[in-house]
Amino acid sequence: MAKWGMVIDLEKCVGCQACTIACGMENTRLPGEHWQDVIFFQEGTYPNTELKWFPRPCMHCENPSCVAVCPTRATYKTEEGQVLVDWERCIGCKYCMIACPYGVRFYTEEAPRYGGPDLKAVFPAADAHSWSPPWKAPQEDWKHGVGVQPHDVVSKCTFCYHRVSKAPKGTADLDPSNPVMREYTPACVVACSPGARFFGDLSNPNSEVNKQIANKNGVRLLDHLGNRPQVYYLTGVGGAIPNTHTTKA
């Protein structure tokens, strides 16, 4: 059984947000429903000033606090390590959003914050979906939080469950430059131009993700909380992950 994990090399990441937009496209997310966001912050004083950033997907924790707090077991962890939401069980209490230290969960019954009309109202669904844009992706699997969600539930990054779960058994690396694996690779990894993302099996000692973690000193966000993320960051030269929640200096 694979244990899927991601490595993000912050030395290569250029903060372009293609991951954010590709994720939104692949998973038919609403504007601002950034399952995969890029968090920027500024440090230093002019002229020695810098911007820092890090992409922030769901960490798919080994000890996910969201799973523990969910009163209905709508949020759960799969055998292959993805933390998912069963939209047929979710009651929209948002306790998981409260408990997640990484802020990766979204309740989309919100007033739009992008200016202009609510896109949900412009492309309303005739059925139980919360909206139905013409660019809606074909995959749908509410038990795994895949597809356009029904109204009033919590949504989150699925590690592109609809793609990854189709990968052949025993796959160590999902490398988008390999035409055979490309369609099974999470959208953010496919989209990443500088190749800052790696995706593969953390339980396979020979996987590329494990090589990267071992050779380039992989670290996890807020590791002291003990959630044990399955997303690792390589900080290299110039990259950094914050160890506090507020990114304002």
Next chain:
Amino acid sequence: MTDLSIHTGLTRRRFLQATGAAGALGAAGLSFDAANGLTLQKVHAQPAAGPAGQTVITKSFCAQCPARCGIDVYTTNGRVHAIYGTLDNPLAGGKLCPKGHYGVYLLYDADRIKGPMKRTNPKKGRDEDPKFVPISWDEALQTVADRLNALREKGESHRYATITGRGWGYTDVGLLKQFGQLYGTPNFNLGHSSICSDASETVKHIMDGHHAYSAYDYSNCNYLLVFGAGFLESFRPFTGNMRNWGIMRSKAPKTKVTVVDVHLNTTGSAADRLLLTKPGTDGALALAMAHVILSEGLWDRQFVGDFVPVEQPKDADAPRLPEHKFEPGKEVDPATFKEIWTVGVAEWWNVELKDRTPEWAEKITTVPARDIAAVAREFALTKPAVALFERGASAHTNGVYNGMAIHALNALTGNMFAKGGLRGYQMKTAWAKLPIKAEDFMDDYAKAPERKKPRVDGAKSKRYPLAKNMIQEIAINSLKGEPYKLDTVMFYMTGPIFSAPDCSKWEEALRQIFVIDTSPYPGETNRFADLILPDNTYLERLQIADTYPYEGYPISMIRTPAVKPIFDTKTFGDAVIEIGKRIKGPTSEYYKKIGNTENIVKWMCEGFKDKPGDNGVTDFETFAQKGVWYRKPYAYLQERGVFYEWDGKGYNKVMTPEEVKAKVMPTPTGKFEIKVTELEHHAEFVHERLGIAPERAPFPQWVAPRHGGDGDLHFISPKLAGQAEGRSANLPHVAAMIQPTQGGKRNVFLEMHPEAAGKRGIKDGDRVRIKNKVGKIEAIVRVTHTTRPDTVALPMIHGHWAQGRWAQGAGRLPTGSTNEVTENLSEPLSGLACFHSGLVSVEKV
């Protein structure tokens, strides 16, 4: 003459099959079945809906910037839902920048125009509803043709103009020259390049002979010196830059990067060193670097040449004479410096460089002298290296001279046409030439000497003799009637009413002109338009184009429609052909022979038969299937001062100076001209416009910039990584994710240094007015250390007042285009609008 479809050997029957109208003959391609994984499916040049539930991938290329990355368009049940980079496209490499994915939203933009329309409200204004009513395509096209025919009858065909933005090659903007020739207007294609990046092309043109953008060999480069070019935000090809960034920053040796800019952006942050210079002073930095390179003897002797050795006294006991060298403050005898591939280095030293010390530059730029010297040494000693620049350095009144100083660094260090350096210029694709010549269809009217009228934009006139286009002058010229007033204007892919400096002037001008807009989206031009001929969006088009310069070898791409046009729209090129068919006289014959753009595409692909692509593309079908044709490698290479030509196996053929002049550096001297011949010819003009003594005109030199507007802060309007051409302001997905410095959701912020803000009593989050003599706009301030205390930065994406429900959403800021506070001031040589050094004042609202 026969028409094209017979020339291509396609019978009508085969033609129908190939276009997929009969659905029988299509090209084979990869598609992805959600249930069964990868399968081989028929993919058609025309959209072919796959079986229900099956995902079909069609090949196309992106439209969100000039780079033209190849894209795989995923369509299921006739709906496009995903776009990814094409894996075997050399430019995309399977990747896309954020903008590449916008296509799904652009195709289904809820504000799209659904068909041709005409205006019924004669009054024009920002707040005037045009009261458009739908009309048929036939009526729309006939309306245009009637106007054009009427102008011709009056002998005023020159008063018709087509103003163009991003052209996509041979089947749209590429058609306009012939149209102008046949119809009789010099204004057939008034391009937008003078509000784009003309200065960098001009610099390359006058120094190394290529009026073009350069191809750089980043993946082999060890030092990258970027002047004002948003390498990780806006510099093209963005996806290629980022892919190469991943390589540069993880290869051994790692590429060291120094960035020169006026505010902190992601490029400056990701770089090893950021030099925050004063706006418009990049040239001073580059001159000081050249000074260090020469005075410290760090130049590349194999490319540039060297001093001849001093003849020492015969007498062995006599004191040795010192060898020649560049000593700060002292002139050298140009005769003692023997150049190889450059012209004018020693004279340059005497005329300009000898006094351009880092200490001098520090006073101009505020960048510490020791940093300037350190970068100069690193740049010269780390090989291969690239010095590149874009609008940050060149969109100033001294832009070309700034650019010349920067570009000269590539020559001084021998990085021209070198592996890992400035690799060269774009090679041409093996397209077949159309067998129908427009000249054969010109009537007496078109041939008459009265048709030789000056262009309305003034490009190539006495005022802008070297400029390619002067779009920013059109409104004023037409208003003044100098050289004449325009009667009818068609806009394609550009909206100077928003994007040209002092854009409000256009509102006045367009009130007096019959305006035809071709955009499939609402916009500011649309608000002033009399007729709308909506184009297909790029995912609905069949189109071919050549790459933006990447690594020099030729790359061309094809757009095959992923879906049939979802509204009653028509590809712009076909609209032009249809108008042509309605022009009286032989013109209509010409266009009847051409038929449509699809014929052109198919004809041109015949050229691949003799020159197949490296990926096996030999004709239209294989092209449509792969999406790209390319032939590696770049034909020329300079190594250790020797130019080689590719002979099919390697860079084995040593080139003679004559061959280099003909093929590699087509300047008047066949050398890299630091003493620029073209500027010698225009010395008087330079003297008149920039106040430079005529004898100094040919050399890269420090010219103090003149800043437009008025006020106490420099105003710059950078382009963000997520800003697509034209349409991203109305995409809520973009508004929600675009991040000027510190996140915006719906707004972009005016970046302001705490000191500058404090002095004016402005706090973070305050709403402020940015104003000067040109106009005023309002925005929200972000007080941040990301910009100089003398400079404010406002990204140019938002502020649209007629672009759709989201772009105009309530409370969206800024309140207008950044160009409403940008004076219409142009660099005199290239004609580039000076976007990046204007002055404004900022006050709390």
Next chain:
Amino acid sequence: MIAIREPRDFADVFKYLGALWREEGALRFLRICWNLGREPSAAGAWWKSCLIVGVVAGGYSLYMLFTVGHASFNTSSDGVNWGLAIATYVFFALTSSGLTFIASMPMVFGFRELYPIAKRAIWLAIITLIAGFSVLALELGHPFRMLWAMPTGLQVMSPMFWMGVFYSIDLVLLLIKFYLLWQEDWDSPLSHFVGTASFVAVILASGMLGLVFGSIVMRPMWYGSFTSIYYILTGALCGAAATVVTTYMAYDFDRAKMPPVLREMAEGDHMPKVFATLIGIALVMILTRFWTGLWSNLDGLEGFHALARSPLFYGEVLIGLGLPFLMMLSSRIEHKPGMQMAAAFLVLGAMFINRYEFIVGGQLVPMFKGTWVASLTEYTPSLTEWALTAFGFAIALGLYALGEKLFNLSATPQSLMVARAGDRRMAH
């Protein structure tokens, strides 16, 4: 005017109302309902105003929820996830718990002189819990799904699961206890058992509500077992304040109309001192919480600085708690009915602010929303959220008034009345 008699049991309530509807017709029935408050009494006025507020606020919030949905809230994934509605729920749930504590004093701990307020307190505990649950249900995305998903999910790790379990038990026990008192069963072993069980359940329920927040280490402003204790004790304060207010109201704000035991208590020293003690405990807990919050540099506690800058905080601590504390300590004014009621009202207001501050304050530090939320998050409740809160109050107060009309909430065991009468005779 139609006389209203006390129904005999729960079934009778519905039977009676049903009969009234059938006999009088819908319009007259509504008029009768409206006129329940015609009798000039405080409860009557409250009933009428609550009907108006309930219909307007409830109508508006329901209209917004059905048309716009939860997008009509100002809560956001990027900032405050739990807003005013949750604060309202917590306020009501803890007030309910506090009222159960008050009712337990005579019923579990043998303070028999408090019997005259027991039935009222139980009724109030029931209706505040109903008001709280109603607001919560309208805040939840799928409240009905909860009814099957929680029992079938059995996520025993989730504090919210246990909160649901304990508050459900609490509500059932309260209803049973109220029924028993209604049937004049004050002292049977069953009655005692239900009282004790109810006390245990409410400790668990309010403590578990505390743990819903206290378990969340990612939100250090909430984290720790302290939150449970804090909730239990401040809940008791709310219960006491609610009891003071409603008891006075039941006797038309006239002490002379009170039964002697109650009058003695109100006039005596104990009640103000106990009330002052509860306020004092709350003050100590709030101030120590703020002290550690302001003193510590721990990531996530920055919200305390924002809270300490807010005028609401000073309103809460100085006017809402400090002032009543001093009032109840002052021998000059502690006995005055007006002062006692003012103190109780101020405390209830302060505790409502406190719940809001606690819930929203804990979410002020954004969880990696750095770019979009450059510093602390901002939140102002929307009109819909305010309407929902008003609806909650209308439910609670309207049902209270109804209870005063339908039930003899001042019921006291006969034995107590007799015993006290005897005492008084002997004193003479």
